[in-house]
Amino acid sequence: MVMPRTNDSVVEAFSPANGIRFVYSDVTGVARRLVAGHGVSAAAAPAFGRVLACAALMQVDFIDDDETLVVSIDVGGRFGGFTIEFDGCGYLRGAPFETRPDTIVNPAGGDADDFFGFGARVKATRMKREDGAIRSQMTMETKPDRSAAPETLFSEILSSAIPSRICTSASAWIGVPERVRALAVQRVPGGSEQVFGRICGLVDDGTLAEQLSSDPTLDAMRDVLDLPDLFSGPTRAVDFGCTCSEEKILAAWAGLPPQEIIGFVRAGRPRLFRCHLCGRVWEIPLGKIVAAAKEAAESNQ
Numbered sequence: 001m002v003m004p005r006t007n008d009s010v011v012e013a014f015s016p017a018n019g020i021r022f023v024y025s026d027v028t029g030v031a032r033r034l035v036a037g038h039g040v041s042a043a044a045a046p047a048f049g050r051v052l053a054c055a056a057l058m059q060v061d062f063i064d065d066d067e068t069l070v071v072s073i074d075v076g077g078r079f080g081g082f083t084i085e086f087d088g089c090g091y092l093r094g095a096p097f098e099t100r101p102d103t104i105v106n107p108a109g110g111d112a113d114d115f116f117g118f119g120a121r122v123k124a125t126r127m128k129r130e131d132g133a134i135r136s137q138m139t140m141e142t143k144p145d146r147s148a149a150p151e152t153l154f155s156e157i158l159s160s161a162i163p164s165r166i167c168t169s170a171s172a173w174i175g176v177p178e179r180v181r182a183l184a185v186q187r188v189p190g191g192s193e194q195v196f197g198r199i200c201g202l203v204d205d206g207t208l209a210e211q212l213s214s215d216p217t218l219d220a221m222r223d224v225l226d227l228p229d230l231f232s233g234p235t236r237a238v239d240f241g242c243t244c245s246e247e248k249i250l251a252a253w254a255g256l257p258p259q260e261i262i263g264f265v266r267a268g269r270p271r272l273f274r275c276h277l278c279g280r281v282w283e284i285p286l287g288k289i290v291a292a293a294k295e296a297a298e299s300n301q
C-alpha cells in the first residue's frame with residue numbers, strides 16, 4: 001500500500017442508471033518528480049504529464065497487486081517515445097526515450113502535437129513484480145495519419161475491452177507541472193449508447209478538460225455530466241516509485257568482461273549510473289564494483 005506524499009490518486013465512478021463508468025487520475029506529484037528527474041523542458045512538461053495521467057488510468061483494469069504494467073510507445077513526433085511502468089501497489093515511473101527533450105524541443109513552445117506527431121507503435125506488457133515473468137502482452141500499431149496523442153492511444157487500449165474515451169488536463173508553471181489529470185469515460189456492456197455519445201461530445205468540445213482543470217470533484221462532475229446518480233468508488237493512492245537500486249546496478253556491472261572492470265579502475269573515480277526510468281543518478285564507489293565483480297567471478301568458477 002502506497003503512503004502518498006501528494007494527492008496523486010486513481011478513482012472510479014459509476015452511473016448505474018446509464019451504464020457509464022469513469023476513471024479519474026491525478027498524477028501531478030509524480031509528473032513533477034519525473035519532469036525534474038529527466039530535465040524535461042518547460043514546453044514539453046505538460047505533454048509528458050498527459051502521458052503519465054493516461055497511463056495511470058490503466059491500473060484499474062489491467063494490473064493486480066503483484067504485477068507491473070510496462071507500456072512502451074514509439075511516436076512519430078519529437079518525443080520519439082516513452083516507457084511508463086506502473087505497478088499494482090500504485091508506484092508509477094517512466095521517461096521519454098530522449099532523456100533530454102530540451103535538446104530536441106523548441107523551448108519557445110510550438111504545437112503540442114509536435115511532441116507526439118502521427119502514427120504510433122504501442123506495446124503493453126504485464127509482468128510479475130517479483131521476477132519480471134511476462135503474464136500477457138499486447139501490441140498495437142496506429143496508422144501513420146492518426147494522431148499519436150496519448151488520449152487517442154490510451155483510449156484505443158482501453159477500448160479493446162469496452163468503448164472508452166479519454167480527456168486530459170495538464171499545465172505547467174515555469175516548467176513545474178500543475179494539475180495533471182485524466183478522465184476516461186467508458187460504456188459498460190448494456191450501457192446507454194446515447195448517453196455515452198453525449199459525454200463523448202463533452203470530451204470533443206473541451207468541456208470536460210476544462211472541468212478537469214478547474215473542479216473535478218464528484219458534485220461538480222455530476223452537474224457537468226448531468227448524471228445525478230454518479231457515485232465514486234474507493235480512492236487508490238498513486239506515488240512515484242522506482243525499482244532502481246545500488247544492488248541491482250552492481251549485479252549488472254559484476255557480469256561485465258574483466259577488461260571493462262579494469263577500465264573502470266583505471267579511470268580512478270566512482271562510476272555514475274543514470275536510471276533511464278526515473279532519472280536518478282547513482283554514484284557507485286569503485287571498491288564496491290571490484291568486490292561485486294570478484295564475487296561474481298568466484299561463484300562462476
Ligand SMILES: [Zn+2]
Nearest residue numbers: 242244275278
Ligand atoms: Zn530509477
